[in-house]
Amino acid sequence: MTEFLFFIEVVVAGLLAGTMYSLVALGFVLIYKASSTFNFAQGAMVFFAVLSFVGFMEWGLPFVVAFLVTIALMALVGLATERLVLKPLRNQSEDTLLMATIGLGFVLEGLAQAAWGVEVRRLDLGIGDFPIQWIIDSTGLFISALDLTAGLVAATLIIALALLFKYTRMGLGLRAVADDPGAASSIGIPLGSIMLMVWTAAGIVALVAGMMWGARAGVQFALVDLALKALPVLIIGGFSSIPGAIIGGLIIGATEKVLEVYIGPFFGGAIEGWAPYVLAIFFLLWRPEGLFGEKIIRRV
Amino acid sequence: MGNYQMTDTDNILEIDTIEVVYDSVIAALHDVSLSVPRGKIVALLGGNGAGKSTTLKAVSTMLAGERGKVTQGSITYDGIPVTNQDPADMVGLGLVQVLEGRRCFGHLTVEENIISGAYSRRLGKAQIRDELDKIYGYFKRLKDRRKSQAGFTSGGEQQMVAVARAMMAKPRMLLLDEPSMGLAPQLVAEIFNIVNELNQKEGVSILLAEQNTNVALRNADYGYIIETGHVMLHGSAESLLADEKVKELYLGISREGRKNFRDVLRRESTRHAGIHH
Numbered sequence: 001m002t003e004f005l006f007f008i009e010v011v012v013a014g015l016l017a018g019t020m021y022s023l024v025a026l027g028f029v030l031i032y033k034a035s036s037t038f039n040f041a042q043g044a045m046v047f048f049a050v051l052s053f054v055g056f057m058e059w060g061l062p063f064v065v066a067f068l069v070t071i072a073l074m075a076l077v078g079l080a081t082e083r084l085v086l087k088p089l090r091n092q093s094e095d096t097l098l099m100a101t102i103g104l105g106f107v108l109e110g111l112a113q114a115a116w117g118v119e120v121r122r123l124d125l126g127i128g129d130f131p132i133q134w135i136i137d138s139t140g141l142f143i144s145a146l147d148l149t150a151g152l153v154a155a156t157l158i159i160a161l162a163l164l165f166k167y168t169r170m171g172l173g174l175r176a177v178a179d180d181p182g183a184a185s186s187i188g189i190p191l192g193s194i195m196l197m198v199w200t201a202a203g204i205v206a207l208v209a210g211m212m213w214g215a216r217a218g219v220q221f222a223l224v225d226l227a228l229k230a231l232p233v234l235i236i237g238g239f240s241s242i243p244g245a246i247i248g249g250l251i252i253g254a255t256e257k258v259l260e261v262y263i264g265p266f267f268g269g270a271i272e273g274w275a276p277y278v279l280a281i282f283f284l285l286w287r288p289e290g291l292f293g294e295k296i297i298r299r300v
Numbered sequence: 301m302g303n304y305q306m307t308d309t310d311n312i313l314e315i316d317t318i319e320v321v322y323d324s325v326i327a328a329l330h331d332v333s334l335s336v337p338r339g340k341i342v343a344l345l346g347g348n349g350a351g352k353s354t355t356l357k358a359v360s361t362m363l364a365g366e367r368g369k370v371t372q373g374s375i376t377y378d379g380i381p382v383t384n385q386d387p388a389d390m391v392g393l394g395l396v397q398v399l400e401g402r403r404c405f406g407h408l409t410v411e412e413n414i415i416s417g418a419y420s421r422r423l424g425k426a427q428i429r430d431e432l433d434k435i436y437g438y439f440k441r442l443k444d445r446r447k448s449q450a451g452f453t454s455g456g457e458q459q460m461v462a463v464a465r466a467m468m469a470k471p472r473m474l475l476l477d478e479p480s481m482g483l484a485p486q487l488v489a490e491i492f493n494i495v496n497e498l499n500q501k502e503g504v505s506i507l508l509a510e511q512n513t514n515v516a517l518r519n520a521d522y523g524y525i526i527e528t529g530h531v532m533l534h535g536s537a538e539s540l541l542a543d544e545k546v547k548e549l550y551l552g553i554s555r556e557g558r559k560n561f562r563d564v565l566r567r568e569s570t571r572h573a574g575i576h577h
């Protein structure tokens with residue numbers, strides 16, 4: 001029985017960690033939908049956003065102010081990206097855009113380190129990485145408060161974004177652009193402001209993910225690689241599917257935790273780093289379009 | 301003589317000897333001139349590759365998105381020179397293009413497609429409902445299909461969605477690119493009926509690109525025939541329908557099968573030359 005409880009604990013912790021992957025993957029999906037490009041800069045955006053946030057806190061700004069200022073900064077990054085990178089490259093091939101996002105990633109990593117230095121920072125959100133007592137009392141499960149908070153925050157943000165895209169004018173614009181940018185532009189939907197919205201949303205997602213991850217492991221360069229775990233998530237879920245990003249993140253989160261705990265010891269640990277990629281390769285062989293990769297609708 | 305400006309301002313659209321070049325080298329239009337009188341339907345006719353779509357995109361400024369450029373001549377829409385505008389600007393000025401091939405948003409429902417046409421108007425929920433009701437009054441078929449995903453509707457319905465979506469932007473001028481393409485004659489007739497109704501009741505001026513010469517001229521006031529980027533002939537719809545050369549070339553009433561317009565004109569001129577000598 002305690003064996004089973006422990007297994008549940010591992011799965012729950014994995015799912016909670018997975019919501020964070022889902023969230024970051026959602027950032028990729030938004031940009032992929034709007035411009036058919038895999039945004040390689042997303043990892044750098046996570047690092048840039050949270051490092052700036054910690055920097056503003058160090059200047060003495062209160063938490064909420066630092067958070068808002070960082071969001072404004074990410075919107076500015078989105079604006080600059082749209083004006084200086086995406087707009088000049090509009091109508092260029094998707095490969096060109098991909099290269100541009102790789103370049104943007106390097107620029108952001110460089111900027112972040114130039115502005116805030118290279119040492120690892122501590123980020124204290126006031127939430128401990130300890131089991132919550134009432135959950136232990138009522139279910140016997142050891143669930144970390146930080147895991148639970150991260151999971152709830154990610155889930156809230158995901159739901160908010162999904163509602164935004166389903167029910168608002170801007171959301172309709174984004175879905176139209178995702179289906180056919182030419183037709184969208186012909187009825188006066190301005191690609192530029194859609195891109196700006198999408199990049200700002202991706203910036204907010206990056207900041208939140210960076211804060212949650214940074215609170216556990218410190219704000220450091222390794223966050224860039226952590227964020228790139230969204231790639232196996234997207235391979236599993238499908239690049240253009242919001243539900244796919246969510247489910248894919250949960251699958252990766254749960255699987256890697258389970259593997260880490262039960263199989264990890266045989267590999268000398270640290271299996272989390274590569275297990276998601278192996279899983280993704282199996283999915284690639286089994287279902288290359290991803291679980292939710294949308295069937296392409298043929299125009300009659 | 302005193303009213304010399306009148307004829308000009310009566311045209312909602314004037315295209316004056318434009319040349320259009322793609323990728324800085326490929327000339328698609330050489331010297332196209334045409335005008336659309338306010339409230340009228342003008343047909344732009346010609347075969348595949350004649351330059352119809354290029355002409356429409358020059359007006360809507362969609363050309364820039366395809367690395368095309370107007371290199372000579374001028375376009376004036378409603379008295380405003382079309383130069384540095386983008387498509388969203390033109391929609392704001394009341395000019396909307398319905399692109400060739402329907403181009404619905406396949407994953408959106410029929411109704412979401414139509415609503416997207418009002419994007420630039422920033423309407424409230426109630427206003428959107430009113431406008432939708434008005435649009436469904438013209439496109440009755442779409443009302444029953446409004447919850448369907450547009451990608452799964454028929455070709456005719458998708459064409460209607462594309463026109464309805466454009467109408468939702470409240471245009472004063474529509475550019476329609478081959479609305480009859482790939483549709484059964486009955487549906488073509490249905491769509492042209494709606495187009496005519498929109499023209500009459502909403503007062504929208506229409507520039508209509510078509511390969512289907514017969515249907516287009518029967519629904520238009522005036523027609524231009526272009527070939528390889530040149531206007532070959534133009535006149536009232538009746539005069540073109542009655543024109544022997546047009547009959548022979550485009551209306552399928554030919555003794556020797558279809559040929560190029562240039563050949564017919566050349567033969568005409570040699571025939572005339574023969575008479576004179």
Ligand SMILES: Nc1ncnc2c1ncn2[C@@H]1O[C@H](COP(=O)(O)OP(=O)(O)O)[C@@H](O)[C@H]1O
Nearest residue numbers: 322326328347348349350351352353354355366
């Ligand atoms: N995006 C483009 N790039 C290069 N050439 C083009 C492009 N679009 C059209 N053309 C060329 O311009 C000419 C006119 O094309 P188009 O305006 O599409 O004709 P139509 O609509 O009458 O079929 C054709 O020779 C075509 O090959």
Ligand SMILES: [Mg+2]
Nearest residue numbers: 352353354400
């Ligand atoms: Mg065409």
